[in-house]
Amino acid sequence: MLKRRELQALVTRRQQVVAMVTMEKNHLHSCETWVRLSIEATIAQLEAQLVELESRLAQVSAQRPQWQERLAILTSVKGIGPVISQALLVQLPELGQRTAKQIAALVGVAPFNHDSGKTPDSATQIALRSPQRAFGSRQGVRLELRSLLYMAAMCAVQHNSVFRDHYAQLLQRGKPRKVALVACIRKLLGILNAMLRTNQPWCEQPVPLAATATN
Incomplete structure (x- = not known):
């Protein structure tokens, strides 16, 4: 049960971070140079978080063989x-x-x-x-x-x-x-x-x- 809750939290958080990256990228248009640099820095930080979330998600999901089997079926x-x-x-x-x-x-x-x-x-x-x-x-x-x-x-x-x-x-x-x-x-x-x-x-x-x- 704990692993399932962690998987749910990781998947949800990844979706949230992806949404934030998209929002920040939408702000890049027609902005001053300093503001652009700030936005690009924020995007870089968010993308680094995505890498960490993906890594942790892979670790947790690997501990659930049934989860992996169902993923393989869906991704086919x-x-x-x-x-x-x-x-x-x-x-x-x-x-x-x-x-x-x-x-x-x-x-x-x-x-x-x-x-x-x-x-x-x-x-x-x-x-x-x-x-x-x-x-x-x-x-x-x-x-x-x-x-x-x-x-x-x-x-x-x-x-x-x-x-x-x-x-x-x-x-x-x-x-x-x-x-x-x-x-x-x-x-x-x-x-x-x-x-x-x-x-x-x-x-x-x-x-x-x-x-x-x-x-």
Whole structure:
């Protein structure tokens, strides 16, 4: 339990430091020389912290063989690297133990209907905050994790034929790009959920989601 708490703390802290590095880099534009030097020094300090955090994270995770096995399964998917896979294991421990719909709801990418049911076309609506605002937790939704998955889905669409084709099909059907990307996140979560449940790494014909669904 202690190791798990430390892993969670390390993963969370790394995300915080990465966010701070990004924020400082955004301040580099149109600033005076002295201010630029100050910002660059801060970035260097933060990046040094990232190196230390990565080292400690590797040490702690190496002491958990099961953790390493699950990481190997997740990272077998193009678009899922060590950062997102570690975040998934820490922030979404239910992955591999719930249905695809339940996992999507926990992350906040499950489709929903407006309460009134009176949308113009009665179509299912999907909501996703922008990544810049998706930090914190509200009503049990893993908003910070959803932000990472947003980036992972964009990477998967670019480098993974399964998600690239799925995204293209949705666009051809007239779906807005943001809605199509959220659908890709949901598909990605469903596949990862099935992979962990069956302990199978990625293949071009991934584990059928229906075969592993439970109520």
